[in-house]
Amino acid sequence: MRQRVITAVVALAFFLPIIYIGGIAVELLAAAMAGIGVYELFRMKGLAIFSFEGILSILGAVILVLPQERWFFFLPEGTDKSALFYLIVLLLLGIAVISKNTYTIDEAGFPVIVSLYTGVGFERFLTARSATDGLVVLVFGLFIVWATDIGAYMVGRRYGQRKLWPEISPNKTIEGALGGIAAAVVVAGLYLLAFPGKDYFGHGSAMMILLTVLFSIAGQFGDLVESAIKRHYGVKDSGNILPGHGGILDRFDSMLFVFPIMYLFGVF
Structure with missing residues (x-):
């Protein structure tokens, strides 16, 4: 856990200034x-x-x-x-x-x-x-992914009983998946409130909340896709560039699905 935290802090210290x-x-x-x-x-x-x-x-x-x-x-x-x-x-x-x-x-x-x-x-x-307001849009997508991951982990660990897709990822549960969606919706609501007067990236606030549910599901499906690839090839992690976290695909598998879906629905 200590290694994961150190890697996350260093990675964010490098990553966030560049996207800014x-x-x-x-x-x-x-x-x-x-x-x-x-x-x-x-x-x-x-x-x-x-x-x-x-x-x-x-x-x-x-x-x-x-x-x-x-x-x-x-x-x-x-x-x-x-x-x-x-x-x-x-x-x-x-x-x-x-x-x-x-x-x-x-x-x-x-x-x-x-x-x-x-x-x-x-x-x-x-x-x-x-895009227009690109930093706001990009951070919104990142927050949705991160909130989904954290919510799914916390709720799944505490309340998880029913397996989501055991053939692909044995540790994921239906309760965890729902917790991830709920966390994403809460974070999206707070994020949208932080930018009053915006048109919410071309959509009304209610539509953005509904889309957030879709984005959260897409992110979790992207995670499952990466798990399926790793299971097929018999590897634990996609790489080792991020000690304690695995590879780039281990960290960005959800985003590789979320941002194309956001684009498809006209968020940017």
Whole structure:
């Protein structure tokens, strides 16, 4: 527990000033976290990250994360950076030819999905910070995730009886999941009250509370998805970059689901 607390304090001391500053600093942070996420998934699967497909997967994730206006200004007018990502896909598929079909389309699918999972997730994190009132929106999303995690842990530990999804995560309970949603709703209500006069990111306050329930569920589902991946590959943590907490994906698995859902519902 002591190691977890120390790591959390150090990480927040590094993380919070960067998201406050925004701009290039948070863009590079998001790209770095996406790249580390790709590395962790390759590591779990037992693949070398310094391979042709590993490097292409990291490049694909970084392309998806970084904003086109600042980083891909060299593209012809009217060309979207998605064209660069599709080039990555074509190169991965081309390995089948070079390897004489010892590398197949099934194997090429893994680095593509990995790039999309980490790249789009962290790109939406970055888009939230770049939006109007971006810092307010981004911190709102972070608070929802953190409140859900803490509420689920506290309520589940005290009152948890019925298993939520034992085949995937044996320790999670239905009571804990409901406690996480309740904590997120309380924190969202307090957060919205702290900004009187706002239009609540384009929605009324009642709608934001309802959406908070959805965001909390999405965050918990993202956590379960990461648990399913780790169970499939037989690993305890996605990585060890954060002592006591595991890897980047262990800490950001919920956010990789929450921010894309927030974007989908027009919060930013």
